[in-house]
Amino acid sequence: MQTGRLSNWSKSFLSLGFLFLYAPMVILVILSFNESRLVTVWAGFSTKWYGELLRDPQMLGAAWISLKIAFLSASAAVVLGTMAAIVMVRMGHFRGKTAFASMITAPLVMPEVIIGLSLLLLFVSMGQTLGWPGERGIITIWIAHVTFCTAFVTVVVASRLQEMDQSIEEAAQDLGAPPWKVFFLVTLPIIAPALISGWLLAFTLSLDDLVIASFVSGPGSTTLPMAVFSSVRLGVSPKINALATLIIVTVTMAVFVAWWIAQRSLKQTTHISK
Amino acid sequence: MSDAASPMLEIRHISKRFGELSAVNNVSLTINKGEIFALLGGSGCGKTTLLRMMSGFETPSEGSLLIDGEDVSKVPPYQRPVNMMFQSYALFPHLTVAQNVAFGLKQDKLSKAQVQAQVDAMLKLVHMTDYAKRKPNQLSGGQRQRVALARSLAKQPKVLLLDEPMAALDKKLRSQMQLELVDIVESVGVTCVMVTHDQEEAMTMANRVGVMHEGEIMQVGSPSEIYEFPNSRHTAEFIGSVNIFSTKVLHVGAEASQMSCADMACRLTVEGGVNALEGAQLEVAIRPEKITMARTRPEQEDNWVQGKIHDIAYLGGHSVYHIKLPSGMIVMVTTTNINRHAQRLTWEDDVYLYWSAASAVVLYQ
């Protein structure tokens, strides 16, 4: 039958797509358990590279810096992004609204090299005129990550706010809650899933960023991607495979948690359209 | 002191403009204590806008609004002694039924016991006690409506506002809930303003109806007044169906007035005087059920026409006949189907239609 053949076709294309996307990762995970020092030669199962990784202070230090930056960037981005989303979706029309909305989401499409370079120039000229930041480091990476993570959080939260029935907030006001209370008692709990998935998204983006961080980092603020990248240039060690496997596991878990939260909140709110 | 005829809500020359568009235009309205008042009108006529000005979500461009004698025009929604039941019910999805009902009470500084007692009383009132711990997404449409009603009554508002209260329900549940809602509202004794585009709903539920059209109130009256004595073509056509004759005034008398009509072979008589000069053009409305249909010419001299049956719609309890007059005008007549084999009038039959002078209503707008 025509349709049967078609669905077989699409099935094989789908498998090819998945293979293309995930085969490299699967190979990487398998090789992280390789006994051999040579990355491409299989010499039996072993977890020794994980042990070696844990004994590498440079890698551990970089990982700690990255986690710290990712945590702080995601937290700040959620606060700023939520504020921006509320202004965009709830504040009605004001002059310059379109400009505001497109500027806040510009980092989504801006090449990272340009973001990194422009922030570097900003920090350098600020350092010269204001005397701050005197030295680039964790703080400047944090500021840079907040700027682009905010854009992503804004998009996630704004779409949730748009979906939310505005009369729910009006009902809360009607029942005697002033606007600030409406926000904390009604709006925030309802959009909380979006804040959590926005936070997770920002966390992984920040953890993953190499380009922007390279521009605005300074001595003593080497992030994990930077450490990996520089060590790979000296030759790939199976230790890096072990590290990459750990990162894949972390990111997968974050994505799964975000998906699960989104599903749950969808179930809770679909009654409006039913 | 609750005097039956004392006003609870007074709207004085209120207007609302959105840019160029005038959504509500110089509306004045007085709603009495304990009354159920329905704002009835077609889509986009400004009903919701007027209701939202009462609740405080829209600020009037002009005019003022008094609740129980106090000007609330500048009071924000969260301080008005008014509660609204939203069209979508707007229940808080993250709270249980009981928490939804308690939300408004918690905003006032009430003790926990007082809140609990009032929540219990409200849930009992709407027969939802068994569902107190459920979330809104675990309820049916009718149950959600009950919760929304309980929530908006919990604070004992001076005025209860209902925006299209039945719109989200299916037809069968609708007629059942209409009566139940009226029962509940009347047992609480709250003054109630509802918005609807369904004339049957307005007539079933309200003590008084205000017909709106293009931002203005055309007529206010009891359901029967509005049906029997519409003052404008728009009201007559919006509520029920109606036959409208274009006439020219021949004679104005205290007992009866006569008109000529191009569609009729005889004169058209209405009871009492009309508010027009002789020779003026007037429209006269006659409801389809006020017209009698017969094979033979009636004895009366005025108020009859002759025509052919053009179409018949059998609707069970009654039938609607469309009679084509020689002039081409179609007149609608409804007859009650009392006997199964009555009359046996059928397509293309010649019939006479007649009515009494008291049934005709002069429309002035």
Ligand SMILES: Nc1ncnc2c1ncn2[C@@H]1O[C@H](COP(=O)(O)OP(=O)(O)OP(=O)(O)O)[C@@H](O)[C@H]1O
């Ligand atoms: N916030 C707004 N901004 C601009 N125009 C508006 C706004 N709200 C309502 N309008 C306009 O005002 C007019 C009246 O709207 P309203 O919602 O009061 O109508 P309605 O009688 O409730 O109609 P429906 O039965 O369809 O709900 C409409 O033409 C509408 O487009």
Ligand SMILES: [Mg+2]
């Ligand atoms: Mg409306």
